[in-house]
Amino acid sequence: MSEKTHPLRKYMRPQVKKTTFCPGCGAGIITQALLRAIDELGLTMDDFVFVSGIGCSAWIPSPLFNADTLHTTHGRPIAFASGVKMGLPDKHVIVVSGDGDLSAIGGNHLIHAARRNIDMTVILVNNGIYGMTGGQTAPTTPHGLITITSPYGNAEHEFDISSLVTAAGASYVARWTAYHPRQMTKSIKKGIEKKGFAMIEAITQCPVQFGRVSKQGSAVNMMKNYKENGIRIEKAARMDASELLVKIVEGEFVDCDKPELISSSAAALQGPTGGSN
Amino acid sequence: MQKVTLFPQSCKGMEDCGICAFVCPKSLFVASEEMNETGYLPPMPPDEEKCTACGNCMIYCPDFAIAVEGGAVDGREE
Numbered sequence: 001m002s003e004k005t006h007p008l009r010k011y012m013r014p015q016v017k018k019t020t021f022c023p024g025c026g027a028g029i030i031t032q033a034l035l036r037a038i039d040e041l042g043l044t045m046d047d048f049v050f051v052s053g054i055g056c057s058a059w060i061p062s063p064l065f066n067a068d069t070l071h072t073t074h075g076r077p078i079a080f081a082s083g084v085k086m087g088l089p090d091k092h093v094i095v096v097s098g099d100g101d102l103s104a105i106g107g108n109h110l111i112h113a114a115r116r117n118i119d120m121t122v123i124l125v126n127n128g129i130y131g132m133t134g135g136q137t138a139p140t141t142p143h144g145l146i147t148i149t150s151p152y153g154n155a156e157h158e159f160d161i162s163s164l165v166t167a168a169g170a171s172y173v174a175r176w177t178a179y180h181p182r183q184m185t186k187s188i189k190k191g192i193e194k195k196g197f198a199m200i201e202a203i204t205q206c207p208v209q210f211g212r213v214s215k216q217g218s219a220v221n222m223m224k225n226y227k228e229n230g231i232r233i234e235k236a237a238r239m240d241a242s243e244l245l246v247k248i249v250e251g252e253f254v255d256c257d258k259p260e261l262i263s264s265s266a267a268a269l270q271g272p273t274g275g276s277n
Numbered sequence: 278m279q280k281v282t283l284f285p286q287s288c289k290g291m292e293d294c295g296i297c298a299f300v301c302p303k304s305l306f307v308a309s310e311e312m313n314e315t316g317y318l319p320p321m322p323p324d325e326e327k328c329t330a331c332g333n334c335m336i337y338c339p340d341f342a343i344a345v346e347g348g349a350v351d352g353r354e355e
Binding site for chain 1: 282284286287289290293294295296298299300315317335336337338339340341342343344346
């Protein structure tokens with residue numbers, strides 16, 4: 001009985017007994033979706049370098065994964081990951097961080113890495129709030145939502161990160177909620193295999209800082225909301241903007257192949273004669 | 278064969294989390310009366326007769342506290 005372990009425990013550091021998340025946090029579901037994708041691809045942790053920034057979801061790779069991890073400064077994991085990919089082009093580089101880290105303070109790194117099409121996979125865990133610092137309004141907080149810094153409702157409008165990164169030129173962009181971890185695993189597998197910039201936006205519940213203050217309730221209530229309001233992008237394309245206000249558009253935003261930066265600049269360094277100097 | 282293995286020390290409680298009970302299509306998870314070492318109430322072992330081993334509880338559990346083997350979860354392609 002006691003010798004049985006969770007099948008994904010082999011990817012986690014042996015001294016880690018518990019995840020670092022609050023009860024009901026969806027980041028654990030995304031951790032599992034990522035580990036399951038690695039497991040199903042038949043890769044080992046030695047094939048990866050994980051980079052994370054600052055925030056609750058940045059704690060996914062850094063204490064949990066038995067792998068090479070970089071826990072970097074706030075907003076800069078993509079900048080660090082670009083360097084890692086240049087130095088170790090054979091490794092899969094995965095950035096796992098939150099919406100506050102990657103789309104607020106690190107927003108420019110995100111769109112420019114997508115524009116340059118650097119080969120990395122970004123798991124952007126979007127809980128719609130600054131969870132770690134107490135639940136302040138973030139650029140991803142839905143319009144009108146009550147948070148501790150917007151007691152009369154958020155007057156600002158939120159970022160649509162997947163559309164932003166699609167427009168910036170990423171090779172693969174998908175969005176799933178924490179209620180759709182099987183689909184998320186499939187997308188993460190595609191993202192890892194994609195030669196180019198791949199981003200998977202994982203919408204997740206924060207029952208403690210988001211649900212409690214905004215009166216959206218517990219983890220289960222927030223997941224029910226994802227179940228009822230999640231809608232596939234194919235169907236959303238035929239709906240009006242007014243109908244989509246409360247909906248969460250999910251699915252693959254873009255899946256295309258185009259030249260990747262690191263490999264094409266390596267080819268350029270060889271010169272027009274093929275490096276005969 | 279036992280399909281569901283619980284790791285109650287990893288669980289963060291059915292009062293605050295309860296995702297296993299929400300995603301189980303057969304509603305087999307109820308809170309135990311015994312606290313784990315951090316004071317949370319983990320679920321009791323579910324009824325193995327009714328369990329179809331769909332794997333939902335394992336896939337959705339944020340704390341790696343449930344493992345499912347055999348049945349549908351192992352038989353399914355990808």
